[in-house]
Amino acid sequence: MNRHYLTRYTFEPAAIQALGITDTYSWHRVVYDQYDNIRSGSGRGSSGILWVLDKRRGAFQITALSDRHPHRTIEAVAGVSVRTTELKESFLEQDDYAFKTVVNPVRAVKAGGQRDSAARGRICPIRGREEIEKWFLKLAEVHGFSVNQDSLEIGRIIVDEFKGKAGNHITIQKASISGICHVEDRERFKKAVLGGIGRGRAFGCGLLRVIPVQAV
Numbered sequence: 001m002n003r004h005y006l007t008r009y010t011f012e013p014a015a016i017q018a019l020g021i022t023d024t025y026s027w028h029r030v031v032y033d034q035y036d037n038i039r040s041g042s043g044r045g046s047s048g049i050l051w052v053l054d055k056r057r058g059a060f061q062i063t064a065l066s067d068r069h070p071h072r073t074i075e076a077v078a079g080v081s082v083r084t085t086e087l088k089e090s091f092l093e094q095d096d097y098a099f100k101t102v103v104n105p106v107r108a109v110k111a112g113g114q115r116d117s118a119a120r121g122r123i124c125p126i127r128g129r130e131e132i133e134k135w136f137l138k139l140a141e142v143h144g145f146s147v148n149q150d151s152l153e154i155g156r157i158i159v160d161e162f163k164g165k166a167g168n169h170i171t172i173q174k175a176s177i178s179g180i181c182h183v184e185d186r187e188r189f190k191k192a193v194l195g196g197i198g199r200g201r202a203f204g205c206g207l208l209r210v211i212p213v214q215a216v
Contacts (some may be wrong), residue, residue, distance in 0.1 A: 001092075004194055007034075007070050007084040009062040015079030016060065023162040024203050025170070027053055031062060034070040050196045050207040052102050065194070065207060092190050097210035100178035103139075104200035105132045123199075125173040129154045132175050143197055143208075144188025145181040152179040160203070172200045180213065 009031075011021070019030055031051045038048065048067035053060060064070070065087070075082050108121035126135050132154055140147050155176035164170050183189045196206030 001089045001190065001194070002067060004087040005066050005069050005084055006087050007062075007064045007066065007082060009034075009064065009074065010056075010081045011060045011062070012079035013058070015077050018077055018079070019074075024053075024160055024172075025162045025164055027051075027062065028203055030074070031064055034064075034072070034074055035066055035068055036071075038068065046195060047202065050201055051204060052207045052209070053204050063207065063209065067194075091212075092193060093186075094183070094212040094214070096180065096182050096213040097145075098179075098213055099181050099208055099210045100176070101197070101208045102174050102176050102205050103136065103198045104172055104205040105135050105175050106173070106199055107135070129157070132157070132177075136175075136177055139197060140181065141184075142188075143192035144185030145183050145192070148180040148182070153177065170203070172203055172205065174200070174205060181210070 011019075019026070021027060021030060032047070032049065035049055049064060050066070051062055051064040053062055055061075070082070070084060072082050072084070074080050105126040106123050107126055109124045110121040126132050133152060136152075136154075137147055137149070155178065157173065157175045160172045160174055162170055193208050193210060197208055198206050200206060
């Protein structure tokens with residue numbers, strides 16, 4: 001396994017104001033500025049950066065997983081703290097994990113309303129907790145893990161709207177999901193943790209945060 005780094009950035013309100021953070025694109029910009037701009041696959045592949053935003057005790061926390069070490073230059077901003085650790089390969093060798101993630105539940109719909117995840121079509125959000133649960137269970141199977149359905153919780157669902165770099169309007173449905181999972185295919189599970197799951201990864205979706213059940 002190539003080296004990966006887990007970084008937790010904590011932002012106090014004064015830092016958010018100083019950095020001009022107002023929406024999801026602002027957070028995206030702040031996170032990506034902390035890493036060298038390296039992409040796999042002719043400049044249009046994976047950024048190698050996954051991140052998610054949490055609010056904690058009046059401050060905001062970004063958890064980021066990356067395939068390179070952050071610059072940490074943002075520590076010069078008052079009200080920002082940064083903690084980075086290297087992810088050990090042995091961490092992903094357990095069989096059962098508690099997990100939580102924020103995902104973008106969507107499906108591709110072809111002309112005439114036919115659902116087809118294999119073919120490119122119009123991307124539509126999945127509505128309703130039951131449908132999101134079904135979608136996530138299938139997604140988990142694709143990525144090499146199964147979910148204990150008694151533990152599965154579909155939490156907060158929001159519609160996140162913001163403007164992109166070119167001023168284009170971006171809308172992303174986000175669902176917070178947690179539970180207990182069992183590893184069925186080790187290599188696919190590792191790829192899911194290290195590379196993310198689903199769409200919207202540049203904007204705070206897809207990071208599969210896991211912790212061995214024994215440590216819960």
